[in-house]
Amino acid sequence: MEDIGVLLRFPAMPYLDQELDKHFKLFRFWDVSENEKEAFLRKNSGSIRAVVGNASAGADAELIDSLPNLEIVACFSVGLDKVDLDKCKEKGIRVTNTPDVLTDDVADLAIGLILATMRRICESDRFVRSGKWKKGDFKLTTKFTGKSVGIIGLGRIGLAIAMRAEAFGCPISYHSRSPKPDLKYKYYPSVVELASNCRILVVACALTEETHHIVNQKVIDALGPKGVLINIARGPLVDESELVSALVDGRLGGAGLDVFEHEPVVPEELFGLDNVVLTPHIGSGTVETRMAMADLVLGNLKAHFSSRPLLTPVV
């Protein structure tokens, strides 16, 4: 398989980079400067039969069109918002992602963000490190156990979050494309209704054209000054400028955010707010999970190029 060209769109962890390099002809597209990308593609497109993408960069229509021999897009993510799925279907290009292996870590981080936000863990750590404890006690924070949790999107990750929140005695409600009658959680037909009826709103759905800015000003207002927004899904699911102004104005109680509209840029107005917890898209960021994701990418590519069934096909 060493002559099969694989276009890598992001700086991969050493294990993944080494294995791709070992088994295929690896093109590190992320390392090519912007003004040289076009020339690079023209030179190498003939041999490129696979693209490896992630949450930041995948395969849009333009890239797909410039790779005439593209057969498979293997995503190092479960989200597919950076891949033009319709175009791939149209051209018979296979698409794979990394579901299940990252579900637990992302759900764990969602709860970690809730606790950090409501119990002011990061702020209290700053309080100790700055020496302020010697001058007086920290303030009262807000209890998490028993608070109502509303989840947008009850897929694998949404369900895993619900299960964890239940262990904290939280009543669970949700909104998704359609109700799930097998589940005992309360369904709301709109996100605004969900936000009006919960204390903590967790965004856990896929980013599509329909869900862009699904958390808008109306939803943020409904969540209100005691409400907390948690986003471990995709930045563009939330109207970020509305969110920032609501937090700055105190119209929203707090937020725990792992994803942003224009990563790695994070609105600086948020930096000074102690009711906001910010993390740099680390939802699946553990050694164990990234290894498992890498193995899925490698496994899918090897399967495809040896005409075996794909491990985790989407298209």
Place this chain on the structure above:
Amino acid sequence: MENQNPVPTVIPKVLVLRPPPVFPFFEPRYSDKFQFLKAWESPIPTEEFLETHAASVAALLTCGFNRITPDILRRLPSLRLIVTTSAGLDHIDLPECRRRGIAVADAGSVFSEDVADAAVGLLLDVLRRVSAAGRYVRAGLWPLNGDYPLGTKLGGKRVGIIGLGNIGLEVAKRLEAFGCFISYTSRTKKASVSFPFYQSAIELAAYCDILVICCMLTDQTRHMVNKEVLKALGKEGVVINIARGGVIDEKELVRCLVEGEIAGAGLDVFEREPEVPKELFTLDNVVLSPHCAVLTEEAVGDLCELLAANLEAFFSNKPLISQVAT
């Protein structure tokens, strides 16, 4: 002759040596129900104050940092009730209370959930580097230096709980939902619980990846988490302490963290609060909080209600709400 003046209700006196952290919330809510004798506000030394003003006092409101010694009890001949705002009892000489016929009421399980929440929050922060990654973002390093280094997965980890009381059980319940495997050590094995039991902290540490300290501080548990236990826990090990600083040999813990002998720690309590070893301030695998695991609006509200309920029960000769065995 008819009595025109109504008999004034005697507001019962409650002695307070030094104000518990919850006192600023408690006093305003209940100042019409109880008359607080505030020893710390008097210019005269405490012993003299007690002898002069507290001879007839029947109830004492205290907290973890007031040591209730035989010496103090000797100066309170009318004392029949001690209400402590803590769940721990290491500051009260219980045998002396029993000898003197003094009932003791504690905070029961009123803030067990909040403390368990804090323990889980600290653990998630340590393993997933929430605070450290937050510092990275706020310093503007994400666009400059790229992705933050990887953390450690919580699921599948073996968690050893030291002390399986109310708080320990709440921690266990939560962590099971994250796919952790729970085992514990305690003074005695709990028949009602199916988690594997280990006789000692060192055996528990040898088996587990994570230790969560949820026990009371007693002579037996002081420095229980020592050099040998930390060594048994190992280089991948994480310690979470929401109990009392004294359960850990703090100097040894700091050394292990600085030298990479264990992987991380989440600490809400310290041996000499509010002093915290400065060596910890530069470590990204450590999360520190200022003994605030119980300090939520809800826990404080519930605690105030419980304190008042115990005091009211006592003064109306009714059974206490959260009496402890002495």
